[in-house]
Amino acid sequence: MIDVLSAIFWLVVALGLLVTFHEYGHYWVARRCGVRVLRFSIGFGRPLLRWRNKEDTEFVVAAVPLGGYVKMLDDRETPVPTAERDQAFNHKSLGQRSAIVAAGPVFNLIFAVAAFWLMFMIGIADSRPLLGPTTGLAAEAGLEEQDLIVRIDEAKVQTWTHALLALIPPALDRRAVTVEVEDAGGFRQTTELALDRLGPDFREDRTLESIGLSIWRPDLPPVIDGVTDDGPAARAGLSAGDRVLAVGDTTIDGWNALSAAIPAAAGTGAPIELRIERDGRELEVQLQPTMQDGRPIIGITPPPPDAALQADMERAFAILRFGPLEGLGRAFNETWRLTAGTLGILGRMITGQASLANLSGPITIAQMAQDSARLGISRFLFFLGLISLSLAIINLLPIPVLDGGHLLYNLIEAIKGSPVSERGQVIGQTLGLVAVVGLMSLAVFNDIVRFFQ
Known part of the structure; x- marks a missing residue:
């Protein structure tokens, strides 16, 4: 029971931070464009807290913390006095409306970079891609225990997370890759890993096992100290x-x-x-x-550990810590790497190359939030950055009811010279709502299946 409450607490903390930052992006840009904001809500349902600022915007913290919204003055929803129409969202230029819509995902990207930057300045312990016993395709390629993966194709890898991001897409595409490894003596060699020979039963959640790779883990003799x-x-x-x-x-x-x-x-x-x-x-x-x-x-x-095992552990584990300038560069690199990996998996899910089981819902996110919080501030910052990045990507999908759907409407308006018809918007919103509810239902179903596995 305590674990469940802890997971819920960290889920609320994580989503509260990310949703607030996302909605503040919409709010901040809307105010800079002269749009009157009627309500800024974190969560849905019954208000728990509410207050107003000097601009008469109502700020609300609601009971259900799974999202939020910014309600702006708009005469498509309620009549607007003539004197206030210049403050209405729908009376702003196409560029201003697009900027307001895009601001939420952009702020999520900013949050991700900031989280990774702070993580690298504090320092995060991570495991290098040092191999344990190899079998199958990995052994056939000449990869051996104690080899350290340093590059996969053109991508330099420093951690197992980087290695997986570099291996999963070509494995799904059944494409061979080149792997550069370094042995314990510092000697480097390059070999080809025949991912094109993976069977039809390959699952991306078992990438290492399918290839024949394993993570090296320090082992001590079973002697009681x-x-x-x-x-x-x-x-x-x-x-x-x-x-x-x-x-x-x-x-x-x-x-x-x-x-x-x-x-x-x-x-x-x-x-x-x-x-x-x-x-x-x-x-x-x-x-x-x-x-x-x-x-x-x-x-x-x-x-x-004895001296030999201590040396192996120092080779297998590292603390990634950098100064402000280098840390910022690393944060941008990490954001780009994770964005490319996420888009790659998303695209392959759409084409059927990747399993829809990759979708995760609130149960999995809650567990990840709790686990990362237990591992320390750096791990929690990585989790926040990853989820913030995911929210940015999801919100930019061209699905009506999401920010990306509104940007799609704006693109159509720019091309045809007039807004999408009201009927077209209603149809789009209905289809978009069905798509979002379907994706959420699938994500929750995946959570339940993982829970009972």
């Missing part, structure tokens, strides 16, 4: 120096396997059986895990 006082392990008689050989029927060869086996064994609710080695003798013990933050805990700590 410390035992929590009065924890399940201590009560069972475990002590520092014990090596865990098996959990139930699962053989343990490293700390990663141990960490995965404990929750799996605890799922039955029965006591967990451990086989350990102590002073050359094998012993069997039983213990009952306790739950902490929704996870089964037995109360043991791993040993510290």
Whole structure:
């Protein structure tokens, strides 16, 4: 229950920030163009808070925080006195109306750049694309464990996020790519990864597995370094120096396997059986895990990494931190990289090359907001930048009821020399509403499917 409330809280925080910034873009440009704003609302439904400024604009915080709107003076909606028509939205020039409509998505882009800029100045820990064991197409291409991916085609990659953004589009297109890697000794070589040989069952959410790539993860020996006082392990008689050989029927060869086996064994609710080695003798013990933050805990700590593993970890992980000027350049690069990746996936979803399962709704966004907030301010800033960028792109789609649909109407007006007819606008709004509701329903359906997987 606490996790659900936490996820809802961070969803409200994230959407509140992004929607406010988006709607403020419309408001700010509208006021600069001399349009009177009647209401600035964050959320829909029953107002929780409301106040007015000196220009008599009503500001509202409403009960349902999934969106917002800016209502402007417009005699297509309500009669406008002759003396005030110069303040009405529909009496402004085509360029001014277009600027007001485009301002929301533009402000979302500005927010994304600002979020990434601040993230890079604070510093964000990220994993470099260091390979774990390889199989399939990756192994056939000569890629090996401990290789570091430095370039895919012409794209330089520094993180696994960058690598995935560079691999998914050609994988969907079934197009071979060149991959430059660097081994532990610093030697670089280039090879071809035959993505054109991927099978028809390829799924973009399993890109690495389909290609035969895996993420290198540091692993420690399954030797207990410390035992929590009065924890399940201590009560069972475990002590520092014990090596865990098996959990139930699962053989343990490293700390990663141990960490995965404990929750799996605890799922039955029965006591967990451990086989350990102590002073050359094998012993069997039983213990009952306790739950902490929704996870089964037995109360043991791993040993510290040795010098070799420490060197591997330094190669696999990095903190990306830059000064204001370089950070701003990096922020623009990150915005462009994510925009290109998002548009690429969106275009392939429209043509059927990418699965519609990529659409995410409020449940997934809430979970992402909570997870990123738990990982620290830098991760939360990345999440905010990514979602802000997504909102900008979605709002610019040429679908009536979205900002992009209004810009499409304006383009048609510029071409034909007169506004789209009222009947045409009504038909467009109806079709656009059906499309948006359909997309939202699909996104929520995808959320529910992910939740129960």
